[in-house]
Amino acid sequence: xxxxxxxxxxxxxxxxxxxxxxxxxxxxxxxxxxxxxxxxxxxxxxxxxxxxxxxxxxxxxxxxxxxxxxxxxxxxxxxxxxxxxxxxxxxxxxxxxxxxxxxxxxxxxxxxxxxxxxxxxxxxxxxxxxxxxxxxxxxxxxxxxxxxxxxxxxxxxxxxxxxxxxxxxxxxxxxxxxxxxxxxxxxxxxxxxxxxxxxxxxxxxxxxxxxxxxxxxxxxxxxxxxxxxxxxxxxxxxxxxxxxxxxxxxxxxxxxxxxxx
Amino acid sequence: xxxxxxxxxxxxxxxxxxxxxxxxxxxxxxxxxxxxxxxxxxxxxxxxxxxxxxxxxxxxxxxxxxxxxxxxxxxxxxxxxxxxxxxxxxxxxxxxxxxxxxxxxxxxxxxxxxxxxxxxxxxxxxxxxxxxxxxxxxxxxxxxxxxxx
Amino acid sequence: xxxxxxxxxxxxxxxxxxxxxxxxxxxxxxxxxxxxxxxxxxxxxxxxxxxxxxxxxxxxxxxxxxxxxxxxxxxxxxxxxxxxxxxxxxxxxxxxxxxxxxxxxxxxxxxxxxxxxxxxxxxxxxxxxxxxxxxxxxxxxxxxxxxxxxxxxxxxxxxxxxxxxxxxxxxxxxxxxxxxxxxxxxxxxxxxxxxxxxxxxxxxxxxxxxxxxxxxxxxxxxxxxxxxxxxxxxxxxxxxxxxxxxxxxxxxxxxxxxxxxxxxxxxxxxxxxxxxxx
Numbered sequence: 001x002x003x004x005x006x007x008x009x010x011x012x013x014x015x016x017x018x019x020x021x022x023x024x025x026x027x028x029x030x031x032x033x034x035x036x037x038x039x040x041x042x043x044x045x046x047x048x049x050x051x052x053x054x055x056x057x058x059x060x061x062x063x064x065x066x067x068x069x070x071x072x073x074x075x076x077x078x079x080x081x082x083x084x085x086x087x088x089x090x091x092x093x094x095x096x097x098x099x100x101x102x103x104x105x106x107x108x109x110x111x112x113x114x115x116x117x118x119x120x121x122x123x124x125x126x127x128x129x130x131x132x133x134x135x136x137x138x139x140x141x142x143x144x145x146x147x148x149x150x151x152x153x154x155x156x157x158x159x160x161x162x163x164x165x166x167x168x169x170x171x172x173x174x175x176x177x178x179x180x181x182x183x184x185x186x187x188x189x190x191x192x193x194x195x196x197x198x199x200x201x202x203x204x205x206x207x208x209x210x211x212x213x214x215x216x217x218x219x220x221x222x223x224x225x226x227x228x229x230x231x232x233x234x235x236x237x238x239x240x241x242x243x244x245x246x247x248x249x250x251x252x253x254x255x256x257x258x259x260x261x
Numbered sequence: 262x263x264x265x266x267x268x269x270x271x272x273x274x275x276x277x278x279x280x281x282x283x284x285x286x287x288x289x290x291x292x293x294x295x296x297x298x299x300x301x302x303x304x305x306x307x308x309x310x311x312x313x314x315x316x317x318x319x320x321x322x323x324x325x326x327x328x329x330x331x332x333x334x335x336x337x338x339x340x341x342x343x344x345x346x347x348x349x350x351x352x353x354x355x356x357x358x359x360x361x362x363x364x365x366x367x368x369x370x371x372x373x374x375x376x377x378x379x380x381x382x383x384x385x386x387x388x389x390x391x392x393x394x395x396x397x398x399x400x401x402x403x404x405x406x407x408x409x410x
Numbered sequence: 411x412x413x414x415x416x417x418x419x420x421x422x423x424x425x426x427x428x429x430x431x432x433x434x435x436x437x438x439x440x441x442x443x444x445x446x447x448x449x450x451x452x453x454x455x456x457x458x459x460x461x462x463x464x465x466x467x468x469x470x471x472x473x474x475x476x477x478x479x480x481x482x483x484x485x486x487x488x489x490x491x492x493x494x495x496x497x498x499x500x501x502x503x504x505x506x507x508x509x510x511x512x513x514x515x516x517x518x519x520x521x522x523x524x525x526x527x528x529x530x531x532x533x534x535x536x537x538x539x540x541x542x543x544x545x546x547x548x549x550x551x552x553x554x555x556x557x558x559x560x561x562x563x564x565x566x567x568x569x570x571x572x573x574x575x576x577x578x579x580x581x582x583x584x585x586x587x588x589x590x591x592x593x594x595x596x597x598x599x600x601x602x603x604x605x606x607x608x609x610x611x612x613x614x615x616x617x618x619x620x621x622x623x624x625x626x627x628x629x630x631x632x633x634x635x636x637x638x639x640x641x642x643x644x645x646x647x648x649x650x651x652x653x654x655x656x657x658x659x660x661x662x663x664x665x666x667x668x669x670x671x672x673x674x675x676x677x678x679x680x681x682x683x684x685x686x687x688x
Binding site for chain 2: 052193
């Protein structure tokens with residue numbers, strides 16, 4: 001029946017809106033309560049370690065390879081025009097503006113986001129969150145808030161490291177291997193990369209991505225169906241939604257930051 | 262893991278982030294930590310500003326001495342009016358120097374090069390360049406060459 | 411009435427209605443839980459016994475009706491007051507719900523660290539005391555993953571009584587335990603009740619074990635209380651449903667068969683309902 005389909009469609013729409021609303025209320029609950037710094041700081045530290053420091057390896061390795069690929073590809077294209085020296089500029093702009101924040105956020109969603117969802121989902125399934133609530137401790141503040149803040153802080157740091165390692169990798173290929181003059185590599189880069197327009201905008205992007213990815217991850221964990229099937233589907237959702245949100249937001253942010261309207 | 266170890270490792274992580282940002286600022290974008298040098302303003306009118314953009318560099322003998330602040334259309338003469346910030350330290354540009362729009366490399370950005378004149382007097386704040394040379398237009402040059410003019 | 415003794419009930423439920431989705435879990439449940447006694451709440455699986463504990467703890471709110479705990483109407487409480495009330499409650503979850511990233515010692519110390527600002531050596535003394543009470547003082551350095559099911563529940567019990575609560579709720583304490591662990595838990599529940607005067611609420615479907623230690627029991631089915639009283643009163647209860655539950659008869663008022671379409675149709679013997687729902 002057409003009307004049935006229409007009704008189902010409408011219900012789906014309402015479900016989506018309701019889950020957006022729930023996640024918003026969830027966020028307000030997390031950010032609304034401020035704990036004592038003496039309690040909150042050690043918790044934050046622990047999370048920064050487990051989602052920031054432990055993601056460093058994958059970020060450094062990926063950054064290095066992406067920088068090297070950019071160096072190779074850029075050299076092949078630019079040498080056709082005899083302007084291999086612009087390779088530094090190309091690598092730096094690509095990394096600082098786009099690949100740094102975006103790839104970092106995607107890797108973060110896969111490495112740390114999914115782990116966050118699974119961890120929180122497991123805590124929910126094994127009634128740890130419930131028991132915390134029954135002990136008079138708000139799990140939103142105790143469990144969720146430190147993780148959210150840690151993600152928020154860690155992603156920009158990871159993105160900066162990613163860009164630097166990538167540029168170094170590009171230099172390795174371009175300068176050490178393909179023989180581009182080092183002075184013009186850095187010179188071209190410095191004359192075309194602007195701190196406020198490129199570097200800071202890249203940082204803003206990664207801050208936004210970090211926030212959105214972690215929000216999605218902790219919310220999916222907190223909202224999951226408390227069974228093992230529920231956890232695995234929530235983990236999948238985290239990666240899918242985070243990736244889509246990052247790519248979509250990247251377009252919007254790029255249009256606002258670099259688009260000349 | 263001991264609390265202390267975690268603290269140290271996370272501290273190193275944050276330092277790595279700050280160091281990376283510093284690297285991006287200093288080495289990649291060439292930002293110099295010193296305060297922006299004070300400057301004075303000069304004007305130049307061009308028949309064709311070409312692809313010149315604000316923040317493009319202004320150089321003398323290949324050395325950057327300032328940057329372009331603004332480009333606008335002069336409604337009376339229909340020329341492009343370019344506002345240039347020149348570093349205060351370069352205060353002896355001869356008054357008969359001319360501003361030339363050049364391109365760095367074949368496809369590079371456009372910038373203003375000041376070709377130095379021989380006058381004893383210098384340009385002061387608010388002065389306008391006496392002579393200018395507009396952007397070189399590659400297409401026009403080729404068509405001129407082809408028609409033998 | 412012996413249940414009342416000299417004090418009012420510790421927990422009082424009046425006409426509680428609770429629905430989840432389209433399913434009505436409780437349809438006007440009224441219940442008194444006496445102070446300082448062990449009350450067993452029994453019923454078939456899926457009747458919302460755990461939900462009842464969550465309602466008492468304020469983790470869920472009923473659609474209507476009142477739930478009074480220690481004189482406070484739980485569904486009406488503001489967040490802060492609710493969290494303060496919960497400090498007087500301990501709850502033993504079915505899975506134990508120990509924090510997997512903390513050691514046994516830290517698990518028991520958790521409520522103390524959060525709610526008190528006692529010095530470290532005092533926290534240590536209290537934690538060891540509580541662990542001693544459940545017989546696990548020697549296991550303090552272990553991680554939850556290294557514990558057996560029975561030990562997990564005992565650690566969780568030590569944690570639940572860390573703050574010396576007035577009320578303790580047990581969610582299916584005997585499920586999946588071997589006979590020895592079950593015996594240990596029965597002894598612990600009884601000892602805690604008699605030595606500390608705790609009001610204990612126990613949700614279970616293990617009839618014999620529950621009836622052996624409780625002072626008062628209540629059977630819930632289909633969203634309603636179908637029988638309550640002291641164990642001996644229940645055993646002599648006239649209701650067929652109560653008797654079926656207590657003795658575990660496979661068929662009775664609760665039918666063996668899940669409601670199904672006419673059997674004849676399912677097997678393709680159209681028109682003739684053979685010996686259908688035999």
